[in-house]
Amino acid sequence: MIETERDQFNPVCAQDINRGGFKIDIEDLERWTARIYDAIAVGYIVNTTGDRLPLTEEGGADLLGNVIESSSLTPNRQLYGELMNQGHILISLAHDPENRFLESYGVMGDGAVAMRDPIFYRWHAHVWDLMRAYKDKLPGYEPTQLAFPGVRVLGVEVRTDGHDKANELHTYWQASDLELSRGLDFSPRRPIFARLTHLQHRPFAYHIRVESDAAAARDAYVRVFMAPTLDERGSTMQFNDQRHLMVEMDKFHVILEPGVNTLQRRSSASSVTIPFERTFRNLDANRPAGGRALDEFTFCGCGLPQHMLVPRGTEAGLPHQLFVMVTDYAQDRVDQVLEGTCLDAPSLCGVFAGRYPDRRPMGFPFDRRPAHDRVASLRDFLTANMFVQRVTVRFRDAVEALVRNTTRFGPTKGTVKVTHFDPSPASGSVKRDHLSVPPIDYA
């Protein structure tokens, strides 16, 4: 049964939709889901002329994505339907399935706000289960597919601004002002500022020591993930459970010099986030009229809000494992010219009008099982080019002083700073986080 958040005291259940000429049945969604599971089990999709399109290791995820979404690229909408999109619509009309109250659709029907409804995450978990079924059929990763010969990660440390203790992340509530006048039904003559309280974290940096045996400099990709250490009963998680909870924190390119390298990377530079100012930007200002420019403008809103990068944690401190992996960029790189302005969150959004800038699958190396079943815990999984650091996430249940946010695009992100042969702690060259921009006058 699917419940949606129309009203927390009177939840409604999804029903068949029949509004004028517009019809979707729950059974349609169930049929499409079953057909997609069948396709995964037999290993191919059937197109409209009856050809079998194999779900291969290389292109299977793309093909399956086109089918599930379904995008204009789906090879057979008749057979596999439009699972994800019609599911959104069915849920968004659950409060008025037959148009008796002339109600418009709810938040799940609009991509810009769908994540505001808690059911969004359950629906996407359902969609994700399909992808997981496909990934579980692929051969597991062999250590040779994970290793980077000649490269060793010697140590990883997280340092938070304003805190002496290493490997602690700090979260708290922050009050911010937003200009809301465009979101109101009546048209106010003046800007209207609303104050909201949201999760925030202290800016931090990863300090990673990497040794390279090669005689010359090598290009590498650094992949940073984080997951809770314990399950809901307080037991250490099995690798095959924990890998599905791994959240990508960052991914960046570096050049490794021969010998020991110390890499420093700021949290604000994360490849999954966009600055607060862009998350809540003014969608009317500088809006292109149409075409490619408008598409790019829309794309610029993609990315996890920077203030949501770190999970809340607990006041006592919630244990996490931070996982760092360094891979061979020669195998990962995608040759293309990157142009455009919004290249901040490529891990999550790809790049506008370009290819996904990593030849490894999204979620690598946690998207598949390991080849051998001796891997019980995350530590069993490690090759020399990986490292795990315990990190505690401490939450302070207090609201901090308001920082007024600009509605402009935020400052551009920092890149990685590489210090060669310098294993000592970072100096005072710490950049201020973007949220520390001085208040601006709204007048």
Ligand SMILES: [Cu+2]
């Ligand atoms: Cu969706």
